[in-house]
Amino acid sequence: MSDKKVNFVNPDCLPVEHVTLTVDNAGVVRQIPALDPYWVEDRLLIVYEKPPLDSVMVFGAVDTWRASMTLYLDNLKWLLSLEHHRFWSVVIYHPKCMDALVSFLQESNPPYMPPYENTEVQTLYGDIRKYIFIVFSRLITNKESKTEWMTKEHMSALIYNKFVFTIPILWDLCLEYGVDNKQHMSRLMASVFTLQPQYETDAKTALAFVTEAFKYIILQVNKDYDSDEPPNLPETFNGFSEIHRPGNSKHNDKLTFNILQDLIIHLLDTAMTLRLFLEVYPKSVKVFRETNFVNSIVQMYEYGIPMLYTKLKEVGDRRSTGYPA
Structure with a gap:
């Protein structure tokens, strides 16, 4: 269970993979790596689900979907609000984090499909789509500040060995964002393939x-x-x-x-x-x-x-x- 009272302290500006933090729990002092399961909160990370189809609409189906996917969106916002080391600890060690992120790419509407007719559904879908892209953009950002960063060598091994990025994920990102976010996707893809040549x-x-x-x-x-x-x-x-x-x-x-x-x-x-x-x-x-x-x-x-x-x-x-x- 993560202790939110522990502040991230890195006076020597070391890369996060070399940082340890001091945790005092009821007088018991421990040294915990900055990237560690210890920082993972016990939070339910649900997967994305497609909205109900208009042709098979059941009474209350849209409200049920909106309630569930509002929680999904809240999880994305929560993930992005985390400090650098907590964010990466959740991505690496939370058993459902990557499943939750990838589920949107697998279930989202391809660009050749029309928007959802229900405006509330389309608005929520658009918000989720935006935040998913921000999360994956953060996942390829190795330096957020002079004290919150990791070496490119460590990130290269991390994103590959922990399956943060795979070719199916990269291709799904291309399909979902390559039409209306081409410039940003170009930078993301170039970063991934430059960091980790094994993707080729x-x-x-x-x-x-x-x-x-x-x-x-x-x-x-x-x-x-x-x-x-x-x-x-x-x-x-x-x-x-x-x-x-x-x-x-x-x-x-x-x-x-x-x-x-x-x-x-x-x-x-x-x-x-x-x-x-x-x-x-x-x-x-x-x-x-x-x-x-x-x-x-x-x-x-x-x-x-x-x-x-x-x-x-x-x-x-x-x-x-x-x-x-």
Whole structure:
């Protein structure tokens, strides 16, 4: 449990990772590192939840969401109000802190979606969005004053080993803030990749995963579910995630509108994320070149997108459960 009566004292202006603070608890004097679980308060940090949809609105749902997300916003403000060493101690050692922060990035509206119709919902959502960005901006700031700072070497290890920033988190930040906060996002991304070069290697691994995801989408829309014959695709697809039709049913294995919708939204999210990643961090073009990612883009345009249009025409609309007879 954190003792708020202990003031942060650093007369020698040491980096925070080398600072210890004196704690006097009922006459028992202890030396506690400035970055330590001791400074973590027992506070409930909830995760972000999407607002209720207008189409499935339940009486009182908006009020319930607002009450819960007001608490979420209060937690963000509380986190930002903490002193430098307490802020970082909570981020590192509170078991739910990063989950709470990342949950917004995972559940937020992508920039191609319209604002929420309910003005109260949109206002609260906008406030949360702003404070999340401020928190992540603080997480890449190594010096807040001459007495509250950490070395870049320590921050580099901290943000990487404690998963404060990962490629999925960085890409989610690009998607959420890369459109209307491009300049700030450029500085954030440059800082992260400069501090920790290992992220470049991780980006290559992530792009390899995207390549596999693109292949999966292409296979889904090219597969003839009424035939055991493999789809007519390049040799690079041979042996990749073969889609087998269950032996007890042909009809249930066909693509539906909902499945196609999921594939299209995933493709749209991925394409926009990668575009914004390149825009806010142009140096990442090196990673795309070294992984030959352009080949995946070419394959998607040649074998994926045209068939997505074809399958959508075949399925018809969201009420369809399979291909027309």
